[in-house]
Every structure is written in C-alpha cells, then in structure tokens.
Amino acid sequence: MTPFLKLKPTSLELKEEMNAPYVGAKHRVTVGNGLDALRIALVAHDIEPSDKVIVPAHMDASPLEGAMTRTTKAIIPVHLYGQSADMDPSCEFSPRHGLVVIGDTAQAHRACFRGKMCGALRHAAAFSFYPRKNLGAFSVGGAITTNDDAVARRACKLRNNGSEKCYHHQVAGTDSRLDQLQAVFLRVKLRNLAEWNLRRAAITERYQFQLSTLRSWLSLSFVHQWSAPVWQLFMIRSNKRDLLQQHSVDRGIQTVIHYPMLPYRGPAYQSHRELSFALTEEIIRRILSLLCGPHFTTEQIEACANQINSSMEFQR
Ligand SMILES: Cc1ncc(COP(=O)(O)O)c(C=O)c1O
Known part of the structure; x- marks a missing residue:
C-alpha cells in the first residue's frame, strides 16, 4: 500500500x-x-x-x-x-x-x-x-x-x-x-543568497557609475567604513525627488519611497504626536529607492539609471 x-x-x-x-x-x-x-x-x-x-x-x-x-x-x-x-x-x-x-x-x-x-x-x-x-x-x-x-x-x-x-x-x-x-x-x-547579494552589489556599482555625474544634484547610497552591505535597496536623495519620481513613472520606470509616512505622524500612533525628529522628517522628503534585486537585468538597471540622468537634465 x-x-x-x-x-x-x-x-x-x-x-x-x-x-x-x-x-x-x-x-x-x-x-x-x-x-x-x-x-x-x-x-x-x-x-x-x-x-x-x-x-x-x-x-x-x-x-x-x-x-x-x-x-x-x-x-x-x-x-x-x-x-x-x-x-x-x-x-x-x-x-x-x-x-x-x-x-x-x-x-x-x-x-x-x-x-x-x-x-x-x-x-x-x-x-x-x-x-x-x-x-x-x-x-x-x-x-x-x-x-x-x-x-x-x-x-x-x-x-x-x-x-x-x-x-x-x-x-x-x-x-x-x-x-x-x-x-x-x-x-x-x-543556497543562492550569497550569489544574489553579489548581484545586488554589481547593480549598485552600475548605478554609482552611471549616476556619478549627477553628484552635485543627487546623493547616492554610500558605504560606511564599518559596513559590508547587501544592498536590499539602492537609495538616492534629491531636493527634486517628487519631480524625479513623476518623470520616471511617466516613462515606465518604477521607483519607491521608503518610507513616505512617519509612524508617529499617522493615525495609529496619535499618542506619540508630540514627537519630532527633524533629520528624519527632512530625509523622508528627499529619498527615493531605485530598482535593485538579483532578478533585474543589466539592461533594466541601465534603463533606470538613464531615466534618472535624463530627468535631472530636464530639471536643470
Ligand atoms: C526594517 C524592518 N523591520 C521589520 C520588518 C517587519 O517584517 P515583516 O513584514 O516580515 O513582519 C520589516 C519588513 O518590511 C522591515 O523592513
């Protein structure tokens, strides 16, 4: 049986x-x-x-x-x-x-x-x-x-x-x-985690390379001397974040804001309303995360970086 x-x-x-x-x-x-x-x-x-x-x-x-x-x-x-x-x-x-x-x-x-x-x-x-x-x-x-x-x-x-x-x-x-x-x-x-993390690092290098000429308009993710990162996300920071995101979305490139809402400003934590973190509040107005993951092809990453480049050109 x-x-x-x-x-x-x-x-x-x-x-x-x-x-x-x-x-x-x-x-x-x-x-x-x-x-x-x-x-x-x-x-x-x-x-x-x-x-x-x-x-x-x-x-x-x-x-x-x-x-x-x-x-x-x-x-x-x-x-x-x-x-x-x-x-x-x-x-x-x-x-x-x-x-x-x-x-x-x-x-x-x-x-x-x-x-x-x-x-x-x-x-x-x-x-x-x-x-x-x-x-x-x-x-x-x-x-x-x-x-x-x-x-x-x-x-x-x-x-x-x-x-x-x-x-x-x-x-x-x-x-x-x-x-x-x-x-x-x-x-x-x-079994693939280590290899996938290496792929994420390669994607990051590509962004660093392609976006390097925008350094006066954008801050890019950087590595602290104590850290060996695994690039869960690749972040950029710009005063023109909202325009940049709209421009990318209009051209079919997905970007995400991590995180758009401060928990202590939301309805769930009304009791913490009095809290205020100036640096955090400033950061969340300017950050944007770009495509990053082992499943993205080099062409997709290049297309994303090219869009960021062209939208910054457009806004200068
Ligand atoms: C930094 C951080 N902590 C905790 C969590 C919570 O993990 P989960 O969604 O699996 O409950 C997340 C998930 O998004 C996270 O990014």
Whole structure:
C-alpha cells in the first residue's frame, strides 16, 4: 500500500541550514514574520509591554543618552537598506544601563558590521523573509538568531503557543510558527543568497557609475567604513525627488519611497504626536529607492539609471 505523504519537519531543517556561514549565530528560531521575530525576541528577554525600547526614527542610533528613561530596557538598532547600523554607540551604551540589544536585521541578510554578521551581534537579531527581502519566502516568514541557549528555548516556546509539549501551555505565547511551505522555498533560496547579494552589489556599482555625474544634484547610497552591505535597496536623495519620481513613472520606470509616512505622524500612533525628529522628517522628503534585486537585468538597471540622468537634465 502507498504510504500517506509524510511532511518533513522542514522549518527545523531550515534552522539547521541557516548555520554559521549564513548568520554566524548559535541558534536560529524560525517564526511567522519579521514583526513577530522582534516581538518574540523582546519577550524572550523579559521585556514587557510597559517597558520602553529605543528605536531609531530613521537610521542614526547614536543619540541614546537623550532617549533613555527609567523604564527603558532595550535598544533596537535597525540595519536599514542592507547596511549595518553603527553598532558602536549601542554596544558601548547598553552594558552601562543593562539594556538588551536586538538588531532589526529584516533588510540585512548576511550584511556585516566590522566583519561580523549582523545576525550574530549582541543579544539577538530579528529577520524578515517577506518576499522583497534579500532572502524572501513565497509568502511571509521570520527568524530570531541568538547565541543565548535560554533565550532560544524561550523563543521556541513563545512562538508555539507557550508550550514545549503539545497542549501544555507554560507561558502566554503566540501562534507564530514558520509555515512548512515557506520553509521549503526558503531552504532552496538560501543556497543562492550569497550569489544574489553579489548581484545586488554589481547593480549598485552600475548605478554609482552611471549616476556619478549627477553628484552635485543627487546623493547616492554610500558605504560606511564599518559596513559590508547587501544592498536590499539602492537609495538616492534629491531636493527634486517628487519631480524625479513623476518623470520616471511617466516613462515606465518604477521607483519607491521608503518610507513616505512617519509612524508617529499617522493615525495609529496619535499618542506619540508630540514627537519630532527633524533629520528624519527632512530625509523622508528627499529619498527615493531605485530598482535593485538579483532578478533585474543589466539592461533594466541601465534603463533606470538613464531615466534618472535624463530627468535631472530636464530639471536643470
Ligand atoms: C526594517 C524592518 N523591520 C521589520 C520588518 C517587519 O517584517 P515583516 O513584514 O516580515 O513582519 C520589516 C519588513 O518590511 C522591515 O523592513
């Protein structure tokens, strides 16, 4: 008799494969998405809803002293656009105040800070496998990486309704297991991650080359000396961003604004309305991300760069 199809514990296999060469950390706990990875990592470190967590408004995590309160328990540096955040301020500041540091690595799969993978820095890191990420599932997924045995064990329990043993709930957890089918996609795609990141770097070089004559009108993504980026996005900054975007859209070139709306200005966070981050507010009026991904051909990237060139000519 033909046996019933038996599903393999693929999400466990994925954990095994996301081994040292991929993230450099001892434990990988897969979860349902990147937001849950952050949430569960915080709870696994005993951070409670009433505690405060320092998160950068856009990129710069250095003014930590001013953000500190009596109830601050953690810092989340964000490795944005494929570049590692400067971890030195958090690493220097956090031990003095007993803070947990959890890296938001959703956009930085295999990116490095001073030669060390972002997934293996400080207490823990949170990954997203949203389809547009460097390692993207077909649908959604996430993972927590850590070197701490106890944190990994707690995270496993928390993602699984708070239980290690089926139907025995030891803590109030959540249902955030990585879907088996997503694990299969990720397992296959993981093999290509390093190569795809190299392709992203080549695309970036092409942009740098083709847009180099516009440097007095545009700022281009650049690499900090501490960072080995993986180019989740290629960003440009211009005073004429809106005109530039319209001109590109009119000619069939897609560009995106990451991110058009500041969370603390939106209806969901009315209680934080009084916040104001001048630098962030200035940055979001000027940034634009260009096509970047291993699936784009050199011709497509050149066409995009040519459009940016011609629209800047047009606006001079
Ligand atoms: C920096 C950053 N953090 C967290 C997340 C959340 O990840 P997810 O969409 O998988 O919940 C994202 C996803 O877009 C992200 O870009």
